[in-house]
Amino acid sequence: MTIPAAWYLILAALLFGVGAFGVVTRRSALIMFMCIELMLNAVNLTFVTFARTMSDIGGQTTVFFVMVVAAAEVTVGLGIVVAVFRRRASTSVDELSELQG
Amino acid sequence: MLALAYAIPDVLVFASAAILILVGAVGVIAMKNPVHSALCLIMCLLGVALAFLAQEADFLAAAEIIVYAGAIVVLFLFVIMFLGVDKSQHPHVEPLIGQRWLAGVGVLVTVAGLITLMASSHWVSGVLSASTNGTALATGSDNITQLGDSVFTTYLLAFEATAGLLIIAVVGAVLLARRERPIDSDDVVEVIDVDVSAWDDLEDVDDVEDVQS
Numbered sequence: 386m387t388i389p390a391a392w393y394l395i396l397a398a399l400l401f402g403v404g405a406f407g408v409v410t411r412r413s414a415l416i417m418f419m420c421i422e423l424m425l426n427a428v429n430l431t432f433v434t435f436a437r438t439m440s441d442i443g444g445q446t447t448v449f450f451v452m453v454v455a456a457a458e459v460t461v462g463l464g465i466v467v468a469v470f471r472r473r474a475s476t477s478v479d480e481l482s483e484l485q486g
Numbered sequence: 487m488l489a490l491a492y493a494i495p496d497v498l499v500f501a502s503a504a505i506l507i508l509v510g511a512v513g514v515i516a517m518k519n520p521v522h523s524a525l526c527l528i529m530c531l532l533g534v535a536l537a538f539l540a541q542e543a544d545f546l547a548a549a550e551i552i553v554y555a556g557a558i559v560v561l562f563l564f565v566i567m568f569l570g571v572d573k574s575q576h577p578h579v580e581p582l583i584g585q586r587w588l589a590g591v592g593v594l595v596t597v598a599g600l601i602t603l604m605a606s607s608h609w610v611s612g613v614l615s616a617s618t619n620g621t622a623l624a625t626g627s628d629n630i631t632q633l634g635d636s637v638f639t640t641y642l643l644a645f646e647a648t649a650g651l652l653i654i655a656v657v658g659a660v661l662l663a664r665r666e667r668p669i670d671s672d673d674v675v676e677v678i679d680v681d682v683s684a685w686d687d688l689e690d691v692d693d694v695e696d697v698q699s
Contacts, residue, residue: 387493391604392500396507396508399508400507400530400534404511406515409589410515416515419524420515422527429546433541445632446637446640450645452550456557457654460656461662467662468662
């Protein structure tokens with residue numbers, strides 16, 4: 386008998402929680418991006434688990450698209466980090482407070 | 487007891503994936519050095535790839551390693567090294583008082599809610615995706631064939647849209663990372679924020695080149 390889907394879903398929930406905690410608490414933009422990747426991977430794991438449970442390839446196709454979007458997001462995001470670092474010499478998001486009211 | 491209910495190899499694979507994923511994820515947020523965080527991210531992604539393999543998503547497991555652990559983490563490492571490793575931010579210093587506690591409570595509530603939801607729901611009776619009429623997983627053809635069929639028929643429009651998205655991302659990244667060239671000499675002072683610390687490195691490089699020549 387194969388491993389039940391609930392185990393993988395709980396694992397994905399824990400991974401998502403760790404990623405969310407990191408996004409909220411860490412201040413370095415690079416680490417925050419990595420934590421966003423963790424959260425995306427948690428969702429990917431959920432999709433793959435449901436694809437297996439429901440015998441539906443659509444879940445795996447969605448993961449495929451999530452990967453593409455994640456790659457695009459990291460490309461642009463790291464470009465922004467580099468551009469900000471040129472002006473600020475720091476990757477801390479606390480320094481970027483010019484738009485506050 | 488668990489080993490009796492399920493096949494031992496399956497349990498071992500799941501345990502390995504879970505340990506890789508959780509230890510890697512905690513390492514990402516706990517490490518001081520961003521390079522170590524990136525390496526922990528690789529470990530976590532390998533665990534996710536293992537979990538994909540265990541659930542018959544062969545192509546996605548390969549793509550996970552090639553795209554995530556290969557391309558994306560290398561991009562992270564490149565940017566970390568390009569900007570210089572920033573150890574000044576100590577992860578044990580709280581910028582806001584009580585932020586960590588609040589974040590911990592919020593995350594705990596969210597995860598506990600998710601798990602409770604999972605425990606009390608009947609997922610198998612849920613709605614299938616747009617490819618409901620498609621073939622079942624891992625019964626007829628192999629995984630890659632099924633995924634390819636799905637991507638190039640049912641989800642063809644989304645696939646073309648991702649092509650456009652990737653082009654936009656590449657153009658945007660080039661635009662963002664490009665060093666600005668001032669056209670007007672009057673604008674130079676306003677536009678360029680001179681980073682004096684970088685001058686020393688440049689001069690060192692020039693010195694080295696002079697010595698070599």
